Amino acid sequence: MPLPTTTANDVADIAHVIQLSIAPVFLLTGVGALLGVLTNRLARIIDRARKLEDLLPHVSADREQRVHDELHTLSRRSKLINLAISLVTSCALLICLVIVGLFAAAFTNTRIEAYIGWLFVAAMVALIGGLMVFLREIYVATAALRIGPH
Numbered sequence: 837m838p839l840p841t842t843t844a845n846d847v848a849d850i851a852h853v854i855q856l857s858i859a860p861v862f863l864l865t866g867v868g869a870l871l872g873v874l875t876n877r878l879a880r881i882i883d884r885a886r887k888l889e890d891l892l893p894h895v896s897a898d899r900e901q902r903v904h905d906e907l908h909t910l911s912r913r914s915k916l917i918n919l920a921i922s923l924v925t926s927c928a929l930l931i932c933l934v935i936v937g938l939f940a941a942a943f944t945n946t947r948i949e950a951y952i953g954w955l956f957v958a959a960m961v962a963l964i965g966g967l968m969v970f971l972r973e974i975y976v977a978t979a980a981l982r983i984g985p986h
Contacts (some may be wrong), residue, residue: 849942850942852942853938853939853942856938857935857938857939860931860934860935860938860956861935863931863959864928864931864932864935867924867927867928867931867963868928870924870966870967871921871924871925871928874917874920874921874924874966874970875921877917877973878914878917878918878921881910881913881914881917882914884910885907885910885911885914888903888906888907888910889907891903892904892907906980909976909977909980912976913973913976913977916969916970916972916973916976917970917973919966919969920966920967920969920970920973921966922966923962923963923965923966923969924962924963924966926959926962926966927959927960927962927963927966930955930956930958930959930962931956931959933955934952934955934956934959937951937952937955938952
């Protein structure tokens with residue numbers, strides 16, 4: 837079976853779609869970096885909680901409440917970071933769908949611009965939500981920060 841012939845217009849159309857997909861790809865790179873930051877924060881929270889849980893049987897009765905309070909704060913922070921990771925991951929998946937949609941529209945000559953636009957808006961809403969939850973986690977972390985003698 838012979839291959840279909842490709843015209844200069846076909847190549848130009850695909851080149852245009854690739855140009856359109858560059859911005860979402862760069863956005864995806866930034867979202868990936870943000871996911872790295874979030875997962876590193878979650879890892880540090882988990883490490884600190886494990887250290888405190890190992891320490892708990894050996895602390896004095898007067899210090900035990902402070903350890904429990906810190907564990908409670910770490911639990912709140914981990915829940916917030918998990919939510920932020922979920923929202924930012926949803927953003928990344930939606931951006932991927934935008935890119936797939938751009939190519940699908942070009943290959944099938946269908947008009948799905950509105951769907952692509954709504955996918956992008958949904959991705960931005962998920963990113964905004966993830967950043968807001970991340971900011972909340974930072975507030976919780978700094979509010980619980982103790983500097984100086986205890």
